[in-house]
Amino acid sequence: MSDPVLVVVFYLISAITVVAALGVVLTRNIVYAAVFLVGTFAGVAGIFVLLNADFLAAVQLLVYAGAIAILIIFAIMMTRDTRKGSRSNEQRWPAFIMAVLMLAVLLGGISQTIWPVSVLAPLETTTEKLGKLLLNEYILPFEVVSVLLVAAMIGAIVISRED
Amino acid sequence: MLSSFGYVGILAIVALLFPIGAIITFLLANYLLKLRRPNPAKLTTYECGMDPIGDSWIRFNTRYYLFALLFVVFDVEAVLLYPWAVAYRRLGLYAFVEMAIFIGILLIGYLYAWNKKALEWK
Amino acid sequence: MSPWDIIYNFFPYIGGLISGALSSVLPGWAVYVIMALIGIIGILGFAITGNLAMVWAERRIIGRMQVRLGPNRVGPFGLLQPIADAIKVLTKEDIVPRKADKLLHFLGPTAFLIPAVLAWAVVPFADGTILTDLNIGILYMLAVSSLSLIGLFLAGWGSNNKYSLLGSMRTIAQVVSYEIPMVLSILGVVAIVGSLSMVDIVKAQNIPFIVLQPLGFIVYLIAATAELNRSPFDTLEAESEIVAGYFTEYSGMKFAIFYIAEYFNLLLVASIVTTLFLGGWRGPFLPPYIWFVIKIFLLFFFFMWLRGTLPRFRIDQLMALAWKFLLPLALLNIFLTGLGILAWQALGF
Secondary structure (H helix, E strand, O other), rough: OOOOHHHHHHHHHHHHHHHHHHHHHHOOOOOHHHHHHHHHHHHHHHHHHHHHOOOHHHHHHHHHHOOOOOOOHHHHOOOOOOOOOOOOOOOHHHHHHHHHHHHHHHHHHHHHHOOOOOOOOOOOHHHHHHHHHHHHHOOHHHHHHHHHHHHHHHHHHHHHOOO | OOHHHHHHHHHHHHHHHHHHHHHHHHHHHHHHHOOOOOOOOOOOOOOOOOOOOOOOOOOOOOHHHHHHHHHHHHHHHHHHHHHHHHHHHOOOOHOOOOOHHHHHHHHHHHHHHHHHHOOOOO | HHHHHHHHHHHHHHHHHHHHHHHHOOOOHHHHHHHHHHHHHHHHHHHHHHHHHHHHHHHHHHHHHHHOOOOOOOOOOHOOOOHHHHHHHHHOOOOOOOOOOOOHHHHHHHHHHHHHHHHHHHHOEEEEEOOOOOHHHHHHHHHHOOOOOHHHHHHHHHHOHHHHHHHHHHHHHHHHHHHHHHHHHHHHHHHHHHHHHHHHHHHOOOOHHHHHHHHHHHHHHHHHHHHHOOOOOOOHHHHHOOOOOOHHOHHHHHHHHHHHHHHHHHHHHHHHHHHOOOOOOOOOHHHHHHHHHHHHHHHHHHHHHHHHOOOOHHHHHHHHHHHHHHHHHHHHHHHHHHHHHHHHHHHHO
């Protein structure tokens, strides 16, 4: 990250990501919020690219900007008053307290963690290495993900079935 | 690797300017040739010639959501199989077994969905 | 270098000449940006020319298939028809419904076209004739094209029209359903090649993968046709039900952008099928980029043929085809490919 061009690109992408994230929270129209969210996802994908994590960048686009965004949009389409948002929310104060607690936890986590910095050069192709790791050392998480996915699927079917 | 993504970045800028430029040219032509002649009837929402009834921003059926959720589940599954596919030839038989278990677990959910008629658009 | 070598590697050769000349006067980064822009202009030029040619060819071919002439008034054989269309599109009145969400109405076509342009970065026209050979090539292609759905939704929702919204929601549900078999069907190819790079995929095809991956090819072709929303999967513009779907409320250039993006995507799908299953640019005698274009246009003719032959599916039939037929087939293809590679390796290749 010493190259000045990369630094400029990094701050540009970060600015887009942060502005889009603020848009998600600050707009009242939840369709606009969903659109801003896609911008945030795309920005994060750009940051992954700058970190030499090309596979993760593609996954970020495919799963988040492509799939999760659609899921959120379809969820929005099931709600009422998409343009105004909820006007009176009696849980405003509990929500505020939870948000502050969350912020404290995140800030604490970020500042307390010792972030390891690798001295090795970034990999030229990450996908194959990821595949080998997933199928050797991390085989249990790999298979557990599939159980998790099945649980999500069954849950969705149970909730949305009409009978 | 970053230098190969630089081209994508430049293409992204061009890709952004291309439709915006086309639309601006169009709006400019509209302005210069004085093409815009709006009237109230022209600006109503099209509803086969009738006056629009009610709001268009309606609530949609939950089945859209269900399909989106099934989509996310299988999308994540497919994405996780890509590293498997890339590394597969150098890993051999046990990678095949691991893939079979992975897809096998998902097949249970898939068969459940089929059995509960969740795959039907009705 | 013999003249034949120059013809064979025409674009890398010219590119080398230009960048060589530039780098003697300009710094490295400027050469990089200029070369990128030249490449992008070349690719977009190809895509737009192909677009115009296809609009003309589609109308003529479909005309013949339906025993009528098709456009034949503007220029010889109606060849100037696309230009006439372009002028017409630019001089139409811009109509935005009063109740529409103006911003999203504008963003819809924009957001729909951007992914269709971005995906061209990894289309391999020939060895060395590719904007950038990313390590994650095919996955990048899938990831970027999945973004176009956002544009569809914006267009449908921003128009504040019942047909538009219904059309875009239906289209999204359909595209999303066919995305799964599409993404899964490519895994077989990736497992054989062991790389996601488009160039590696072509180089690995001493035999075109249509022979080794017939099942994957069929699943991909059907799913990709559905992703394009082309006949027989064109529920989005089922005229008899929902007028013109998400572009009901668009006029002029904004309307045309949806068409441009759709033809870009059609060309893209033809290029991906060519790259993944038909041996890409490889072929005897002719230069590689010529082979690539020939294969693309054969596929294009195939899509025309489908449109001229098959009636439209009902949406429930469509969803059943994706989830109950193509998805199991794609999973089966992964198993068969896995077993095939194991057998191949056991035999000592």
